[in-house]
Amino acid sequence: MDDKNPAFTFPLASDFSIIVGNLGKSFIYCAIISFILTSVLAFLHRNRDAEDRSSTRFSRIFFILGCLSLVGSIISLGILFFTDQFQYDYVFKHSELGLELWYRVAAIWSGQQGSFLLWGVCTGIVGLVSIRSVGPYYFPYIISYSLFLAAISGILAYESPFAVNDVHGKIYVPPTGTGLEPSLMNYWMVIHPPTIFFGFAMLTILYSWSIAVISTGNYKDWLAPVRIYAISTLTILGLGLCMGGFWAYETLGWGGFWAWDPVENSSFVPWCFTAAFLHGIFIQNRTGKWQIRNVALSGLTLVSFLFGTFLTRSGVLSEASMHSFATMDRMALKLLIALMAVCGTALGLGLIVAARRKNKETPQEEKGSSRLRFHYNRENAYSFGILLLSLVGVACAIGMSVPLIKAIIGDSIAIVEAEVYEKILVWLYIPLIVAIGVAPHLSWNHDSLKSIIGKVWNTFSLSIGLVGCIFIVANHPTWGFKLDLDAFIEIYGDYGIYLVPVVMTVAGIGIFAIVSNISFIISKLRTNPAGIGGYLTHVGLVTLLVGLIFSKAFECKAKAYVQEGKPGAALGYIFNYLGMSEGLYERNNMVLLEVVGNNQHFQARPQLYYTREIGKEPSPFTWPFVYHKPTYDVYFTIGAGVYEATDATTFKKGDDKLFERMMIVYKGMSKEGEAGKIGTKFTAHVEVKTASGTKNYHPKIEIGESGLVFHPERVDENLLLYLQSMDAADYSANLQLFYIKPVYPMEVYIKPLTIFVWIGTGIMTLGGLWSAGYRVLQRRRLMAEKKLFVS
Amino acid sequence: MSSSHIRITISVCLAILLIGYAFVSNSSPYVTINEAKKTKGENLHLAGDLVDGSFENLPSKKAYAFRLKDMDGNTIPVLYTGEQPANMTNVNKIVAVGKMESDYFLAHKLLIKCPSKYESEEKQDVSIAPSVSYPLDANAAAKTGDSNGR
Numbered sequence: 001m002d003d004k005n006p007a008f009t010f011p012l013a014s015d016f017s018i019i020v021g022n023l024g025k026s027f028i029y030c031a032i033i034s035f036i037l038t039s040v041l042a043f044l045h046r047n048r049d050a051e052d053r054s055s056t057r058f059s060r061i062f063f064i065l066g067c068l069s070l071v072g073s074i075i076s077l078g079i080l081f082f083t084d085q086f087q088y089d090y091v092f093k094h095s096e097l098g099l100e101l102w103y104r105v106a107a108i109w110s111g112q113q114g115s116f117l118l119w120g121v122c123t124g125i126v127g128l129v130s131i132r133s134v135g136p137y138y139f140p141y142i143i144s145y146s147l148f149l150a151a152i153s154g155i156l157a158y159e160s161p162f163a164v165n166d167v168h169g170k171i172y173v174p175p176t177g178t179g180l181e182p183s184l185m186n187y188w189m190v191i192h193p194p195t196i197f198f199g200f201a202m203l204t205i206l207y208s209w210s211i212a213v214i215s216t217g218n219y220k221d222w223l224a225p226v227r228i229y230a231i232s233t234l235t236i237l238g239l240g241l242c243m244g245g246f247w248a249y250e251t252l253g254w255g256g257f258w259a260w261d262p263v264e265n266s267s268f269v270p271w272c273f274t275a276a277f278l279h280g281i282f283i284q285n286r287t288g289k290w291q292i293r294n295v296a297l298s299g300l301t302l303v304s305f306l307f308g309t310f311l312t313r314s315g316v317l318s319e320a321s322m323h324s325f326a327t328m329d330r331m332a333l334k335l336l337i338a339l340m341a342v343c344g345t346a347l348g349l350g351l352i353v354a355a356r357r358k359n360k361e362t363p364q365e366e367k368g369s370s371r372l373r374f375h376y377n378r379e380n381a382y383s384f385g386i387l388l389l390s391l392v393g394v395a396c397a398i399g400m401s402v403p404l405i406k407a408i409i410g411d412s413i414a415i416v417e418a419e420v421y422e423k424i425l426v427w428l429y430i431p432l433i434v435a436i437g438v439a440p441h442l443s444w445n446h447d448s449l450k451s452i453i454g455k456v457w458n459t460f461s462l463s464i465g466l467v468g469c470i471f472i473v474a475n476h477p478t479w480g481f482k483l484d485l486d487a488f489i490e491i492y493g494d495y496g497i498y499l500v501p502v503v504m505t506v507a508g509i510g511i512f513a514i515v516s517n518i519s520f521i522i523s524k525l526r527t528n529p530a531g532i533g534g535y536l537t538h539v540g541l542v543t544l545l546v547g548l549i550f551s552k553a554f555e556c557k558a559k560a561y562v563q564e565g566k567p568g569a570a571l572g573y574i575f576n577y578l579g580m581s582e583g584l585y586e587r588n589n590m591v592l593l594e595v596v597g598n599n600q601h602f603q604a605r606p607q608l609y610y611t612r613e614i615g616k617e618p619s620p621f622t623w624p625f626v627y628h629k630p631t632y633d634v635y636f637t638i639g640a641g642v643y644e645a646t647d648a649t650t651f652k653k654g655d656d657k658l659f660e661r662m663m664i665v666y667k668g669m670s671k672e673g674e675a676g677k678i679g680t681k682f683t684a685h686v687e688v689k690t691a692s693g694t695k696n697y698h699p700k701i702e703i704g705e706s707g708l709v710f711h712p713e714r715v716d717e718n719l720l721l722y723l724q725s726m727d728a729a730d731y732s733a734n735l736q737l738f739y740i741k742p743v744y745p746m747e748v749y750i751k752p753l754t755i756f757v758w759i760g761t762g763i764m765t766l767g768g769l770w771s772a773g774y775r776v777l778q779r780r781r782l783m784a785e786k787k788l789f790v791s
Numbered sequence: 792m793s794s795s796h797i798r799i800t801i802s803v804c805l806a807i808l809l810i811g812y813a814f815v816s817n818s819s820p821y822v823t824i825n826e827a828k829k830t831k832g833e834n835l836h837l838a839g840d841l842v843d844g845s846f847e848n849l850p851s852k853k854a855y856a857f858r859l860k861d862m863d864g865n866t867i868p869v870l871y872t873g874e875q876p877a878n879m880t881n882v883n884k885i886v887a888v889g890k891m892e893s894d895y896f897l898a899h900k901l902l903i904k905c906p907s908k909y910e911s912e913e914k915q916d917v918s919i920a921p922s923v924s925y926p927l928d929a930n931a932a933a934k935t936g937d938s939n940g941r
């Protein structure tokens with residue numbers, strides 16, 4: 001036994017903490033058993049009346065028990081975090097003594113195990129809500145849903161956040177943990193993961209509906225309830241994606257909202273399929289078509305997400321993502337792969353069976369009449385939009401799979417840069433936005449091209465006017481954001497195109513779509529205000545996209561260096577260093593900078609502090625500062641203070657070197673004492689010539705008891721001259737100048753019209769909530785009138 | 792399936808193939824040092840370990856230099872022209888994005904993999920887990936970070 005192990009000096013864990021941990025673990029096993037029992041009971045009772053509560057009672061009870069167990073498990077984990085139970089490995093690695101309350105909440109889902117638990121809990125909660133409205137689909141729906149939750153709970157059994165560190169059977173409590181990753185200590189970490197995981201959880205609803213529809217062969221009655229979930233999923237997932245973008249922009253200093261990172265894409269792909277599915281519902285509602293395709297789209301939402309989860313969590317993309325995930329437990333990873341394979345295969349086989357069954361049921365004459373005829377109507381516009389949305393989803397899925405594809409074909413790993421995504425997806429974006437702009441003007445019947453042009457002409461003209469206004473604002477001396485009219489995009493060799501007209505055209509199409517939908521909303525407000533949600537969502541989405549295009553394409557960027565008493569300059573601004581707000585080792589420390597220029601005067605406060613990790617050297621951590629103006633953001637990132645004024649340079653006797661406005665001349669070396677003996681000193685004789693005269697300096701190296709001791713010479717109020725090393729053979733010296741007051745490197749960006757991104761997100765969310773709220777109220781009213789099934 | 796449906800299906804499949812080809816052919820390869828020397832491109836991804844103690848600031852070039860050791864065991868000097876990334880002192884895995892110059896790799900972007908706060912790939916041995924030294928000598932650590940790197 002290793003009695004010197006410091007763990008033996010730690011206090012033993014209390015019974016309470018052990019009980020809570022065991023309870024959390026037991027809840028997970030309870031959830032597995034409950035969900036398996038739910039599916040078994042539902043399977044045994046599948047021929048009973050699904051709308052008779054007595055026949056669904058037992059499976060429902062076990063399902064509720066399973067979901068509550070998952071909630072109980074996360075509450076147990078929360079208690080471990082809030083009571084500092086560092087004997088638990090997960091708590092030890094994600095929390096520390098004195099961690100603020102909200103960061104403890106964030107810490108619960110900041111690691112691999114906790115985020116899986118959050119996924120399971122969210123899926124359980126939305127599952128409890130959803131089973132109330134599945135009516136005749138109850139049995140296949142709950143079998144699919146509970147098997148999925150059983151698999152997630154199974155993953156949690158292996159990827160458990162309740163693993164405890166024991167030493168020879170005894171559990172000691174370390175005094176603190178290693179703390180939460182600094183970049184995660186942010187309010188976005190508190191609200192972004194629960195939002196996006198609720199979105200992910202709702203994908204299970206859409207998938208289970210698709211399986212239930214295939215099983216029952218009832219393609220009609222699911223539309224009303226699933227529509228509400230599709231709208232809610234789209235809204236919550238969209239909001240979660242936007243929150244992630246704001247987090248990256250405001251806090252992480254990635255320099256933009258969206259980086260086409262695999263983790264971002266794995267959330268974006270299901271969003272595309274959900275949007276496509278929602279529009280498919282509209283077509284089916286109106287025309288009765290798209291029955292099988294809607295089932296496919298509904299199921300694909302979850303399957304694509306599972307594929308993304310597999311790519312990002314399995315380590316396949318470990319080199320290719322800015323996100324860092326720990327490698328999963330092998331058994332948990334196998335379960336995740338099996339879950340993905342089973343979900344994908346079940347959907348694929350189900351769709352084949354459903355398509356064959358449908359083909360047999362369809363009379364011969366209807367098959368002949370299913371020949372497509374092209375009409376300018378809303379159905380075709382929606383179909384076109386669905387096709388494009390699905391292609392965007394497929395394209396992103398392919399893009400993030402490139403490392404896997406390369407590995408499969410035996411090539412060296414490669415990744416897709418953000419620019420490649422943008423260059424490829426713009427070809428899908430343009431027709432998609434045109435469809436969003438034109439669709440409100442189309443009827444469900446047939447319009448002539450001439451009448452459509454007549455309808456959109458005013459909108460189009462107004463859009464061109466608005467683009468002109470933006471161009472004028474962009475060049476305004478106070479409000480403008482420095483458009484570089486000479487910027488050129490190379491397409492092939494020396495051939496290319498000017499940036500400004502290209503971006504104005506692409507954004508102009510978006511503005512056309514915004515104006516078109518706003519005009520439609522205004523006309524609808526009088527007749528059917530409840531139905532404007534979808535159009536509002538379109539306005540928000542396109543506003544957001546236009547904001548992203550402007551902020552990325554017209555971004556200006558420059559480097560600056562700032563030092564106490566020595567201002568820096570970039571992009572028409574001058575930066576004066578004012579000091580630190582709290583101290584370099586305080587987490588909320590900010591570098592205070594007075595910014596003057598471009599008719600503005602404000603204080604910039606980018607954050608910089610040094611982390612103090614156990615057993616490691618302090619390491620700088622920075623967060624950007626964003627100064628919001630109505631028409632653009634001024635975005636600052638700051639680097640750690642730099643002390644080196646020159647490179648370490650070897651001088652031979654008589655060598656000179658110019659640094660700023662001083663000439664450094666090395667005159668020679670002298671030695672006091674015997675070489676290799678303690679106390680021996682080597683002195684470099686250096687002459688520094690400036691405009692005010694010539695001075696001599698004598699930096700030294702002394703051989704001390706525990707190594708070399710440096711004795712620099714102060715050259716002026718902010719410079720130290722060090723003798724770094726010397727060569728006794730040729731008496732050459734390695735000299736270096738250091739600043740006493742550090743220089744802070746900065747990157748300054750002007751990001752135009754980012755306000756569109758914020759406004760767009762708000763409008764999009766509002767539109768989604770409006771739509772979902774309206775549908776819920778409508779459904780309740782119909783239920784009260786007993787026009788719909790009530791389970 | 793009617794002929795128009797077949798035509799649409801074929802068109803969609805062709806579109807997907809085209810998109811796939813566009814992504815794969817425009818992807819940026821991860822290369823070893825030997826491969827980097829033979830490959831042209833501005834966005835080569837050179838992955839490797841940061842050689843201990845090799846990271847240095849080059850104020851004259853407004854750049855940073857370090858040595859990278861790739862999976863074949865070869866090392867190369869890397870000149871990085873961007874801002875010093877946060878957490879640089881705790882980094883071991885680095886992906887340098889850039890191009891090959893005559894005898895060094897010129898990087899305009901660094902992708903940092905910092906495992907310090909995330910779980911290690913292997914399960915930590917429980918007998919050493921609590922043996923982390925406590926408490927940290929905050930003042931000593933602070934001095935190291937605030938001094939001029941010496």
